[in-house]
Amino acid sequence: MTSILAYCRPGYENDTANELATRYGEKEYFGYPVSKSNTGFVHYNLYDNTSLGNALALFAVSESIFPRQLIGVFATLNDIKKDDRVGQVLDALEDVSLEALTGAHGVFGAIDVEYPDTEDGKTLAKFCRKFTVPLRQALRKKGWLSPKENEVKPKLHVFFESFETCYIGYSLSGYRSNDHLGICRLKFPSDSPSRSTLKLEDALVNMLSANEQREVLRAGGRAVDLGACPGGWTYQLVKREMYVEAIDNGAIADSLMSTGLVEHHAADGFTYRPQFGRVDLLVCDMIEQPDRVAKLMGDWLVKHWATHAVFNLKLPMKRRYETVIEAMSTLMTRLNALDDAFTVKVRHLYHDRDEVTVTIVRTS
Numbered sequence: 001m002t003s004i005l006a007y008c009r010p011g012y013e014n015d016t017a018n019e020l021a022t023r024y025g026e027k028e029y030f031g032y033p034v035s036k037s038n039t040g041f042v043h044y045n046l047y048d049n050t051s052l053g054n055a056l057a058l059f060a061v062s063e064s065i066f067p068r069q070l071i072g073v074f075a076t077l078n079d080i081k082k083d084d085r086v087g088q089v090l091d092a093l094e095d096v097s098l099e100a101l102t103g104a105h106g107v108f109g110a111i112d113v114e115y116p117d118t119e120d121g122k123t124l125a126k127f128c129r130k131f132t133v134p135l136r137q138a139l140r141k142k143g144w145l146s147p148k149e150n151e152v153k154p155k156l157h158v159f160f161e162s163f164e165t166c167y168i169g170y171s172l173s174g175y176r177s178n179d180h181l182g183i184c185r186l187k188f189p190s191d192s193p194s195r196s197t198l199k200l201e202d203a204l205v206n207m208l209s210a211n212e213q214r215e216v217l218r219a220g221g222r223a224v225d226l227g228a229c230p231g232g233w234t235y236q237l238v239k240r241e242m243y244v245e246a247i248d249n250g251a252i253a254d255s256l257m258s259t260g261l262v263e264h265h266a267a268d269g270f271t272y273r274p275q276f277g278r279v280d281l282l283v284c285d286m287i288e289q290p291d292r293v294a295k296l297m298g299d300w301l302v303k304h305w306a307t308h309a310v311f312n313l314k315l316p317m318k319r320r321y322e323t324v325i326e327a328m329s330t331l332m333t334r335l336n337a338l339d340d341a342f343t344v345k346v347r348h349l350y351h352d353r354d355e356v357t358v359t360i361v362r363t364s
């Protein structure tokens with residue numbers, strides 16, 4: 001059985017399964033999703049006549065919402081004996097055509113030994129780290145792993161669900177997440193007024209390209225932060241030397257006010273309008289219905305009150321994938337009716353909880 005293995009936040013298996021089934025189904029990649037709650041991963045099992053490589057190349061992790069990583073699985077090991085785990089992984093590789101998976105030379109560019117992002121999964125972390133060393137050596141001896149890490153070639157993933165069961169597969173350059181477990185860990189800046197700051201940093205660093213970051217986050221540019229208090233998002237913008245109109249009835253951190261870059265307005269984010277005309281960036285972290293927030297973001301972009309936008313859509317308990325799709329499709333209909341072009345991404349980031357992050361960059 002071949003399958004696409006997607007890592008996700010534990011508790012989001014159904015949403016990930018729905019997304020995979022929809023996206024592969026739309027392209028007639030026949031199969032069905034299999035998931036168990038709170039495991040942190042989902043399989044989309046492919047029928048035999050579907051090419052694993054082509055399925056992997058349909059969309060990148062960065063173009064999806066819930067998957068943290070996408071891996072094409074070509075072997076499953078059950079009842080692994082602990083005295084020769086390396087040998088059993090090598091045997092599984094012996095049985096497949098590496099040329100078909102990795103291209104002409106049959107060589108992987110890197111290896112990652114991983115585990116689910118759950119409390120049970122974390123008990124495998126130390127073992128996985130140690131196991132990487134002999135496995136890497138054995139793969140190099142066989143000539144199946146490039147002598148130096150190579151980012152362009154496919155990466156081999158060995159994903160241990162438990163000490164006894166693992167999935168062996170590969171990811172493609174340009175389509176995978178380059179982070180171990182698909183998780184980008186960021187250090188909390190101790191002078192930030194709130195931990196929410198990591199959500200915006202994650203979005204700015206991981207959802208915007210280097211060029212987009214330069215364009216959207218210009219020093220001296222203007223931003224509006226709706227639902228700003230206590231100021232974790234404003235902190236990220238101030239750090240980049242932007243002027244910020246911070247909108248919230250709550251209290252904003254004194255440390256931000258003393259920078260001279262922040263104006264605090266105790267006002268309703270739904271009726272506030274920019275003080276000095278169009279701003280470069282609108283950000284919004286208000287806890288509100290997703291369709292209401294998407295409508296508000298649409299108003300700002302359509303009416304040219306903001307050039308670009310980064311915002312969170314808070315998710316309900318049920319039908320989370322469908323809710324995101326509905327809110328975004330209404331917004332996209334409005335943006336598509338404009339002459340301007342936009343790059344839009346929606347991601348469930350590692351630092352997000354029950355919410356997704358949307359970035360909208362106006363490109364013309």
Ligand SMILES: C[S@@+](CC[C@H](N)C(=O)[O-])C[C@H]1O[C@@H](n2cnc3c(N)ncnc32)[C@H](O)[C@@H]1O
Pocket residue numbers: 193194195196197226227228229230231232233234247248249250267268269270285286287
């Ligand atoms: C999740 S917190 C924002 C945290 C903030 N991004 C940070 O990093 O510190 C949501 C904020 O939205 C504010 N809020 C909710 N509804 C609002 C509205 N209609 N207008 C303005 N602010 C609102 C709340 O007062 C609250 O401070």
